Amino acid sequence: MMDLNSAQLQLSQTSIDAFIEEMWALKGLSDNTLSAYRTDLMHLARYLATQNLCLTSATQAALLDFIAMRTELGIAKTSSARQLSSLRRYYRYLVNHQLISEDPSALLDAPKLGKHLPASLSEQQVERLLNEPNTEDAIECRDAAMLELLYATGLRVTELVSLTMSMLSLRQGLVRVTGKGNKDRLVPLGEMAQTAIELYLKQARAQLLKGQSSDVLFPSSRAQMMTRQTFWHRIKLYALRADIQTELSPHTLRHAFATHLLNHGADLRVVQLLLGHSSLSTTQIYTHVAQLRLAQIHSEHHPRG
CATH class of the missing domain: 1.10.150 (DNA polymerase; domain 1)
Incomplete structure (x- = not known):
């Protein structure tokens, strides 16, 4: 019983x-x-x-x-x-659904959270990371294209590994991304990412597919959709090889994308659209990262810093 x-x-x-x-x-x-x-x-x-x-x-x-x-x-x-x-x-x-008459959680207060600044990389660190894969190797050629695309677009890792060939338009230089809540957005690729993807499609993707048919843009070595965990391990491998000591997360390049755009004068609402944030307040966290970086640059390079 x-x-x-x-x-x-x-x-x-x-x-x-x-x-x-x-x-x-x-x-x-x-x-x-x-x-x-x-x-x-x-x-x-x-x-x-x-x-x-x-x-x-x-x-x-x-x-x-x-x-x-x-x-x-x-x-x-x-x-x-x-x-x-x-x-x-x-x-x-x-x-x-009238399954209960009163909501027992209605008056509960959420714990007060401090402002969390996402970990990011400097532009020099990103450059070293992106240059690490050996494009003569099929898997690393794929990874090079994925890293370039991640940094160029600010995609979430889940969005990146879920991309299909039909979501990519090299002619228009755009990628259509399905984000949270199944909301689609169009994001520009950028010249470096487009070049890396063209190289990957020309010399590596067919090797990874091993004759199998698939619409997955970045298949695994088993010709299947890669998991986000697998790609995260690939990022850590290249960071280790590039001697990057900064603590990384699966969103590190997404954070770098947003921070570097703001550092170079991008409008916050444009960054919001590119990241696929439904609320501007979610994007505003990156302004604090950018301000810290700008203060550091001022301190290091201004004669009276």
């Missing part, structure tokens, strides 16, 4: 499945976002099950206890804030 805790957890799982299915069908959210929602909700569901509660019977007090427990465990504020965002969306879904 199923114990009470297991029964409550099963009820929560059924509710989560229905929520995820609706978010996928109606909102067009990415697999990564849906996976994050499921993970966040399952953490809460497991905790509630120990209190003989399920997600749909949770009270505000139970949610506060859960948040307090996470704080005591030293969970990062950014992780807790993201989880609270997931809970709020889930409970709004329950209220909208």
Whole structure:
């Protein structure tokens, strides 16, 4: 016989499945976002099950206890804030479908977050990184094109590995990107990225496909769509070879793209469009990075700096 805790957890799982299915069908959210929602909700569901509660019977007090427990465990504020965002969306879904009468998450406050400045690279470091792949090798020729494209367009790594041949127009110098929420945007390639892609298509892509047919722009060595984790490991390999000591993340070149554009006078709203940010406030974080860099340049080169 199923114990009470297991029964409550099963009820929560059924509710989560229905929520995820609706978010996928109606909102067009990415697999990564849906996976994050499921993970966040399952953490809460497991905790509630120990209190003989399920997600749909949770009270505000139970949610506060859960948040307090996470704080005591030293969970990062950014992780807790993201989880609270997931809970709020889930409970709004329950209220909208009249599955609960009141939203227990409505009055919960998100933890105060300090302003996080994304890690970036100097223009010289980017130059060294982009020059590292050996274009005589098919895999490294592909990587060279991907790195150039990443830096030229500011794509997310997931967007980059998901590109297909039909999304690329070398004649117009544009790439059509499907971003978060299945929103499309057109991004200019830039001369260096276009040259690198043309070289890759001419001498490397067919070798990687090994006679197989595929619309994937940058296939793996197994002629399949590359995972974002695989490409992240490739970036770290070239950073190591280029002796770049700066701590990197999968978004490092995206951050460099935005910061360097602003350093050279680009309009913030243009950068917002290129990055695919729905809100200008998300892009504004890069102005702080650019200002820090400009202050450093002034200090180093101005006679009275």
